[in-house]
Amino acid sequence: MTVVPETSPLRRVGRLRSLADFYMTAMRTQMQAQFQYRAATYMYLLGMVAEPVIYLVVWTTIADQSGGAVGGLTAGEFAAYYIVWTLVRTMNIVFTPYGWEERIREGELTGQLLRPLHPIHYDVAGFAGGKIPWLLYYIPIAAVLTLVFDPTFDVRPTEVAVFTVAIWGAYLIRTFNQSALGLVTFWTTRVGALFSLYIVLELLLSGRLVPLTIMPEWAQTLAWLLPFRWTFYFPIEALVGDLSNQELLAGLAMQLFWIFVGIGIFSLVWRYAIRRYTAVGN
Amino acid sequence: MSEPAVRVEGLLKVFDVPERDEGLKAATKSLVRRKTREVRAVDGISFEIAPGEIVGFLGPNGAGKTTTLKMLSGLLYVSGGEARVLGHVPSKRERDFLRRISLVMGNRNQLQWDLPALDSFELNRSIYQIPRPDFLSLRDELIELLEVGDLVRKPVRQLSLGERMKVEIVGSLLHHPQVLFLDEPTIGLDVTMQKRIRKFVAEYRQRHGATVMLTSHYMADVEALCERVIVIHHGKILFDGDLAALAGTVAAWKTIAVALENGAGDLSSYGEVIHRDGDLVTLRVAKAETARVTARLLAEQEVLDLNVEDPPIEDVIELVFAREAVE
Numbered sequence: 001m002t003v004v005p006e007t008s009p010l011r012r013v014g015r016l017r018s019l020a021d022f023y024m025t026a027m028r029t030q031m032q033a034q035f036q037y038r039a040a041t042y043m044y045l046l047g048m049v050a051e052p053v054i055y056l057v058v059w060t061t062i063a064d065q066s067g068g069a070v071g072g073l074t075a076g077e078f079a080a081y082y083i084v085w086t087l088v089r090t091m092n093i094v095f096t097p098y099g100w101e102e103r104i105r106e107g108e109l110t111g112q113l114l115r116p117l118h119p120i121h122y123d124v125a126g127f128a129g130g131k132i133p134w135l136l137y138y139i140p141i142a143a144v145l146t147l148v149f150d151p152t153f154d155v156r157p158t159e160v161a162v163f164t165v166a167i168w169g170a171y172l173i174r175t176f177n178q179s180a181l182g183l184v185t186f187w188t189t190r191v192g193a194l195f196s197l198y199i200v201l202e203l204l205l206s207g208r209l210v211p212l213t214i215m216p217e218w219a220q221t222l223a224w225l226l227p228f229r230w231t232f233y234f235p236i237e238a239l240v241g242d243l244s245n246q247e248l249l250a251g252l253a254m255q256l257f258w259i260f261v262g263i264g265i266f267s268l269v270w271r272y273a274i275r276r277y278t279a280v281g282n
Numbered sequence: 283m284s285e286p287a288v289r290v291e292g293l294l295k296v297f298d299v300p301e302r303d304e305g306l307k308a309a310t311k312s313l314v315r316r317k318t319r320e321v322r323a324v325d326g327i328s329f330e331i332a333p334g335e336i337v338g339f340l341g342p343n344g345a346g347k348t349t350t351l352k353m354l355s356g357l358l359y360v361s362g363g364e365a366r367v368l369g370h371v372p373s374k375r376e377r378d379f380l381r382r383i384s385l386v387m388g389n390r391n392q393l394q395w396d397l398p399a400l401d402s403f404e405l406n407r408s409i410y411q412i413p414r415p416d417f418l419s420l421r422d423e424l425i426e427l428l429e430v431g432d433l434v435r436k437p438v439r440q441l442s443l444g445e446r447m448k449v450e451i452v453g454s455l456l457h458h459p460q461v462l463f464l465d466e467p468t469i470g471l472d473v474t475m476q477k478r479i480r481k482f483v484a485e486y487r488q489r490h491g492a493t494v495m496l497t498s499h500y501m502a503d504v505e506a507l508c509e510r511v512i513v514i515h516h517g518k519i520l521f522d523g524d525l526a527a528l529a530g531t532v533a534a535w536k537t538i539a540v541a542l543e544n545g546a547g548d549l550s551s552y553g554e555v556i557h558r559d560g561d562l563v564t565l566r567v568a569k570a571e572t573a574r575v576t577a578r579l580l581a582e583q584e585v586l587d588l589n590v591e592d593p594p595i596e597d598v599i600e601l602v603f604a605r606e607a608v609e
Contacts, residue, residue, distance in 0.1 A: 018411045025408035033396050111392035116380035279357045
């Protein structure tokens, strides 16, 4: 019998094909689960829309009262920003540290650990699959927002292409950041406080609360050095902003950098964290 | 001689369990200084299980049974000693190892809650990379063996506990594991369902030559399936051997069930009367006295029927634990 070494190219190709098969199946399974609860998904999406609509109403009102613009952005540009924001927000929903907390505390990780596949794949594939029905639900919401708020859109095909890649980049950065944070549960069993701090930083430094261009200079510099900006502001700007091709490519490169940093941190913490798993609750 | 499927030597698992007294004062104190207590859940156990063997792993709650199974399936890191399953160190959780084992827990759902079990089976096919023809043939074989053809198309959340357990077992075996850890697989199930699962485990093992390690609080499970048992208590092994020999080793008595022609009078001179139901009396008699008492009963009474038996396994196990407590 010929034994194929674990590291041989043949094995690697086989492994990639296996992973692709798993991702397709898991995404399909998750889509089916999403369609099972249409009403709940709609309610959830409506809840999600509330946040940008509030920002939108506030900023368009301020812009109108300030002679048509705030920080160089017109009411129409604010509208475009927050309508795309809604899509980005929908697409970068990930498995949260609260999910990890419950999973670890209740021993739910057990089933996944028994399988020959790292549990992170279930989250990446599952949430990616769930986004496809969500995209379909987003279309009517975006249409209504467009009719009501009259956004200013001036989009090039390159920007659409970069945006399409960037929303998945944002998804992966948030996945690994929040999963690494979730692993802290192996030590503390309650990760809520740390996650709240993460969300505050994200709100301020990602472009989630306000477009970064109207933040102070120092905040913009800080945002450039942290991962948050690449999960909200960059994908939105890629579509509604006026970035050059070079800036678009640099943005994608930064996303790639933060994805690798996230994977690195997650893998390192995982190595130590998993030794502490007590598989309680079953 | 072939390599054992499971080999455990001096296996140890220690948990640091936080503890404090009741009340606000103790809670405030624990904010500053946390007290923990060391608990030896598994305390240096050793055993081997041959390929294809089926072994009952018995013990009261908290004895260390599930902790041992979790270490053997790679869920928990060991604190000391060594474990090998199919030649692998379980805690390394190598893919080739995980592909060859399965742990079924009676109280844990591993299927997609909202979808029919068939969808979860398909997901398992992709995870374990089972070639489709093999997957379909084994899936259908398992569905037929457990008679769940009409259940696998319903969302899992709509199944009863027993039904869910059966489809759960199908899902756990699709990758054709060579070693099967069953942790209370019949817990909470009615008698008919328990019997069906027992029959299935025996058939699966026979057809596929799998090694099985089973924990159960139902002695009927153990009696029906296991020739060998390992009894564990306080993390230590108290007995490892034939189920039949356990009674002989531990219990110094036998029971004699006797039905009499003219109604049962006072039989206390023959032994301790432990049960009486009309004309049927059950006596507990010292093992060495059994032959003599039986002969006396046959000679002195109008006997319709007489059975000499080892004590029920539940009583034997209880005795093992009681003896350990005294020692």
